[in-house]
Amino acid sequence: MKKQFILDMTMLFVFLIVVGYKPLGNYWHETLGIVLFVLVFLHNYWNRQWYKSLSKGSWGLERKYTAAVDGLLIVSFLAVLLTAPFISRSYSLGFNIHFLEGIHKAGGALMLAAIGLHLGIHWAILKPRFVNGLHLANVSTAGIIVRLVVLGIVLGAIYFILPTGTRPNLNPSGVYIGMLGHLVDVIGIAAVSYFIQMHLRKLGRKAPAKPVR
Ligand code: HEM
Ligand code: HEM
DSSP states (O other): HHHHHHHHHHHHHHHHHHHHHHOOOOHHHHHHHHHHHHHHHHHHTHHHHHHHHGGOOOOOOOHHHHHHHHHHHHHHHHHHHHHHHHHHHHTTTSSTHHHHHHHHHHHHHHHHHHHEEEEEEEHHHHIIIIIIITTTTOOHHHHHHHHHHHHHHHHHHHHHHSSSSGGGOOOOHHHHHHHHHHHHHHHHHHHHHHHHHHHHHHHHHSSOOOOOO
């Protein structure tokens, strides 16, 4: 459980950086984008049971909603993944098919919305993991702040340890502001998705169907 949560949060963090693009510069967008592809493959491998169980059980409203959201996420992810090799500049394979850039960008924007919806559906799984997985149950607010400061120092140190030439050529304030803006979008969409799920669950109770997460 804990390793899944760490992967979930790492994917979310990397996604929020990658989707910003401009303050990051092309090289780091593509490099972190490739890292994200690998993380998403691992995440899907760990969740492979979901694909196997698609043909089993009954399809209540809540399950249909989950499948629609996951379907949207998978399609948008595939749009980004399959177009990347043909538009790449830093890892160019020699192709430069410009019309695919539009599909790639639209896929990225759709992925942001789909990740918000996906997170809202999984809020019930994520919430206890925040508390237990990060051992925050008995930690005071001051303790949480100290941990965040230590994390900030470690990330800053990693940044400055990198040789000058390989350091991300980024505009740090642009990256932070971009990430915060996208995080607010994701949380807002997640909240809406959570309420849709709760509503469908209520309706499902009136007309019972086996809920599958
Ligand atoms: C930033 C990104 C993402 C986050 C934070 C996230 C979070 C989660 C969480 C919390 C779960 C429940 C099980 C677990 O913890 O592993 C889950 C399940 C799943 N995720 Fe993701 N996910 C992300 C991206 C993706 C992407 C890009 C895909 C597909 C391309 C995907 C496909 C799935 C599938 C198929 C499941 C199992 C079915 C389900 O329970 O919905 N996820 N995800
Ligand atoms: C899941 C990972 C990725 C996501 C979510 C993503 C998303 C995006 C988004 C939203 C944009 C538009 C940014 C803007 O104009 O403000 C963009 C641009 C771009 N991406 Fe990605 N991307 C990912 C991975 C990659 C990878 C792996 C490559 C190449 C190897 C790549 C190559 C590019 C290029 C070349 C552009 C600029 C296109 C243009 O100028 O019209 N991306 N990406």
